[in-house]
Amino acid sequence: MAVSDPVRVRIAPSPTGFAHLGTASTALYNVLFARQTGGTFVLRIDDTDMERNRPEYEALIYESLRWLSLGWDEGPDKGGPHAPYRQSERVDVYKEEAARLIQQGKAYRCYCTPEELEAERRQAQAEKRAYRYSRRCLTNPPEGRSVFAVRFKVPGGEVTFADMVRGEMRFDAGLIGDFIIVKSDGYPTYQFASPVDDARMEITHVIRGEEHLSNTPYQLMLVDALGYPRPHAYAHMPLILAHDGSKLSKRKHPEANLILFRDQGYLPEALINYLALLGWNPGTEQEIFSFDELVRAFSFERVQHGGARFDWEKLNWINGEYIRGLSDEELARRLKSFLPQLDEDVVRRAIPPLRTRMYKLAQAVDYLDYLWTDPPTPSLDAETVERVKAAIDALKDVPWEAEAIESALENAVASSGVGKGKFYTPLRDTLTGKKVSLPIHYTLELLPKDEALKRLERAA
């Protein structure tokens, strides 16, 4: 592959579960690099696991990536010069390549049953040696069997390659046993399909998670055996870790589901910002980055080598920063789907007191649900009831607008002989049924005047 080739990168998620944080993170780094170099970003669906694939998971990948504005230039839904982009639709390609390898003596059929392989493995373990396939089907194939997988005959030697984050990598392929490239169901394994497609789709830079670092020599041997040019470089990005330091996985960590972030009201641009900072840093003290700033600042040299724990607290802070930075119009627009019970006008009026109080959009519900639910009427002592009555009197003839309400209330407080806290707390309780609310004048104003007065009179 010539160095001057236009950059082509890709992600290859498998639709075996919801789209998760790791997919977003890898996609982000790929997109950043593509935008930075004027390259092309390809989405390839890696659906070679017939047991676990589900079409709805593929739809979720599209939905999640689009939500994050991590759009692709070529993919199953858009087509492109290397279609199809779904591996299940490229089985002929892999079969053809496997046949070529077999013909050239670089791969062979393996008729071993899972039980036989398991026995080999056990044996090796018992003898305390590293397990490698015995090659019995190469040297002494069994007779009369028809079910087979295809194994790559590992040539051994040393495999070296350039990693943009870790530098020159070197692996001893002598330690790698012959591995399966086509499963007995006819579908390719990841180790086979991935490098074949990368080569055929002319991927120039393979940017993926660190879990694939040790897989790279497997794939490079295949690329060489097939006679394809190798990618210019790889970049193995640090893993996102769960709180306990283990790799964030779909099974163990359902909270890594991207759709859940959207549904809780994390802003896509805030999540992107946080993800970029997890494992990479600009070398300056800047923390908040627009997408364009990320495109300009990102570089693989400044990528962390070790995994990073996902920290909700910091994400919450960044998300809050973004929420506070939104215009009233924009915030109202984004809040809409979280507050279907409210008129646009009410949402709009709620924004000034609301915006500094949320670190995620779904919290608006906690502050505003008193507007569409009827709180229980508190039972107040005689003295408190007098104050509520005073509030009603003060409010009765006031224009229903926050400032007017505030000054009317302040007058009532002044002549009540108690402080604001003591005066407002029962009002808040009566109006919302909660101990925490927006400032009392906003709490009142957002409610229709008759409804507000009704609730107060009920308690008085």
Added chain:
RNA sequence: GGCCCGUUCGUCUAGUGGACCAGGACGCCGGCCUUUCAAGCCGGAGAUCACGGGUUCGAAUCCCGUACGGGCUACCA
């Protein structure tokens, strides 16, 4: 077991031989503001740089070893 990657405040990190008895951010604690809760502002605590050996006048920074964590080693991806 083998191979690979990693290890700086609770967390994310700055740091590439002397300016570091280690800087920033989140979180935490205290104060101010304040009707509650936030936001904002001010201040503070918090890291013997995993450990042990080297190299060097000098090491968080270089080398070796150990420990710990993670990944891969599947007819999962």
